Amino acid sequence: MKVAADEPQPKKMKLEEKALSENLLFGMGNPLLDICAVVDKDFLDKYGLKANDQIMAEDKHKELFDELVKKFKVDYHAGGSTQNSVKVAQWMIQKPYKVGTFFGCIGTDKFGEILKKKAEEAHVDAHYYEQSEQPTGTCAACITGDNRHVEEVVSQGDCPVDSHKKGHRSLVANLAAANCYDQGKHLDLKENWQLVEKAKVYYIAGFFLTVSPEAILKVATQASENNKIFCTNLSAPFISQFYKEPLMKVMPYVDILFGNETEAATFAREQGFETEDIKEIARKAQALPKVNTKRPRVVVFTQGHEDTIMATADEVLSFPVIEIDQTKIVDTNGAGDAFVGGFLSQLLSDKPLEECIRAGHYSAHVVIRRAGCTLPEKPDFK
Numbered sequence: 001m002k003v004a005a006d007e008p009q010p011k012k013m014k015l016e017e018k019a020l021s022e023n024l025l026f027g028m029g030n031p032l033l034d035i036c037a038v039v040d041k042d043f044l045d046k047y048g049l050k051a052n053d054q055i056m057a058e059d060k061h062k063e064l065f066d067e068l069v070k071k072f073k074v075d076y077h078a079g080g081s082t083q084n085s086v087k088v089a090q091w092m093i094q095k096p097y098k099v100g101t102f103f104g105c106i107g108t109d110k111f112g113e114i115l116k117k118k119a120e121e122a123h124v125d126a127h128y129y130e131q132s133e134q135p136t137g138t139c140a141a142c143i144t145g146d147n148r149h150v151e152e153v154v155s156q157g158d159c160p161v162d163s164h165k166k167g168h169r170s171l172v173a174n175l176a177a178a179n180c181y182d183q184g185k186h187l188d189l190k191e192n193w194q195l196v197e198k199a200k201v202y203y204i205a206g207f208f209l210t211v212s213p214e215a216i217l218k219v220a221t222q223a224s225e226n227n228k229i230f231c232t233n234l235s236a237p238f239i240s241q242f243y244k245e246p247l248m249k250v251m252p253y254v255d256i257l258f259g260n261e262t263e264a265a266t267f268a269r270e271q272g273f274e275t276e277d278i279k280e281i282a283r284k285a286q287a288l289p290k291v292n293t294k295r296p297r298v299v300v301f302t303q304g305h306e307d308t309i310m311a312t313a314d315e316v317l318s319f320p321v322i323e324i325d326q327t328k329i330v331d332t333n334g335a336g337d338a339f340v341g342g343f344l345s346q347l348l349s350d351k352p353l354e355e356c357i358r359a360g361h362y363s364a365h366v367v368i369r370r371a372g373c374t375l376p377e378k379p380d381f382k
């Protein structure tokens with residue numbers, strides 16, 4: 001009480017200064033329901049999965065999802081990379097609600113209902129394109145690891161992954177409805193496009209390049225023409241490898257490029273950068289051609305427990321992550337998404353880039369101590 005009474009004036013002023021409005025952050029991506037389970041090696045072998053990987057479901061994975069649910073104890077979480085980041089940004093901001101907007105496609109089914117409910121609970125302004133031909137997308141997280149820790153946490157109803165030591169995670173995404181995002185039937189509608197125009201920061205992870213590169217380009221061009229901030233993520237090695245052309249079509253509009261070390265390495269190889277040095281890769285990606293030259297590109301690469309690298313037009317810097325006793329890590333799944341969410345939350349109030357990174361490290365630090373990309377009630381970021 002005393003403390004609050006000491007300086008009520010400046011605190012209030014500061015709050016007013018920082019007030020954000022609805023729909024300032026626009027995200028678009030693949031809304032997926034994550035299905036997590038600890039599986040055995042036979043299961044991975046049967047479906048030709050690597051212990052640590054991230055792939056798209058193919059024909060041979062058709063039965064995987066049913067078998068996973070039948071054979072193993074599973075947990076469901078609302079997911080999808082971009083949706084997770086928007087959710088984390090909104091959590092960092094807290095109020096007002098609905099600073100974050102999210103577009104994506106779901107089915108008119110039970111999983112779709114769950115996703116809608118989760119978005120609402122997270123106070124994200126989700127406007128899904130709903131269609132009945134395809135079911136809501138899913139992402140199987142197949143966890144293996146002989147460590148007891150894994151079994152223990154799972155039996156408590158959580159979904160652990162520590163790709164560093166304890167367990168391995170193989171992700172298989174079945175986009176289904178997410179793949180059916182229809183620009184003409186959703187993004188282009190007047191009331192939806194108005195939400196796009198309302199935003200000042202945009203985030204569409206590279207994964208969405210497999211769904212609608214045209215929709216990404218439309219949003220990115222709008223951002224560029226109005227000197228607003230468009231951000232994307234390398235998302236996974238297969239994006240740099242197999243969606244190189246659409247990725248490089250969007251790149252000239254990218255103001256902030258995110259990625260982790262593995263994704264950066266693949267991107268560099270595909271682009272013929274001829275270097276494996278992460279700082280050098282960041283510098284080269286920063287210098288790729290750009291349309292809006294008023295805003296030089298910023299490149300941010302995370303490296304798990306190692307320093308995060310940031311390249312601006314002037315310099316390449318590294319920032320240590322928040323130190324954590326590695327045994328306290330429950331699940332690094334979603335760490336990257338959380339980092340991006342924290343970063344964006346500060347970017348929205350025009351904070352310096354160093355502050356954005358600090359917030360990214362903070363939210364990632366929170367998420368890795370919990371199962372999945374879940375969050376406590378409130379952040380404690382100062």
Ligand SMILES: Nc1ncnc2c1ncn2[C@@H]1O[C@H](COP(=O)(O)OP(=O)(O)OP(=O)(O)O)[C@@H](O)[C@H]1O
Pocket residue numbers: 164260261302303304305308321322323324326329332333334335336337339360361362364365368
């Ligand atoms: N072992 C760790 N110790 C401390 N911090 C970590 C660790 N792993 C992740 N982090 C935090 O999370 C951020 C993102 O991590 P990372 O680069 O592993 O993302 P990622 O590989 O994309 O994660 P994921 O794909 O599992 O979501 C790091 O910058 C750091 O802040």
Ligand SMILES: *[C@@H]1O[C@H](CO)[C@@H](O)[C@H](O)[C@H]1NC(C)=O
Pocket residue numbers: 052053054163235236237260261262263303304
């Ligand atoms: C980076 O992300 C990829 C998925 O894109 C993942 O397979 C890989 O393990 C991550 N790298 C690190 C070092 O965490």
Ligand SMILES: *[C@@H]1O[C@H](CO)[C@@H](O)[C@H](O)[C@H]1NC(C)=O
Pocket residue numbers: 081233234235236258259260263300301302335336337339340
């Ligand atoms: C997106 O960017 C973050 C931060 O640079 C990175 O950790 C992550 O691996 C990238 N990909 C995904 C799927 O989050």
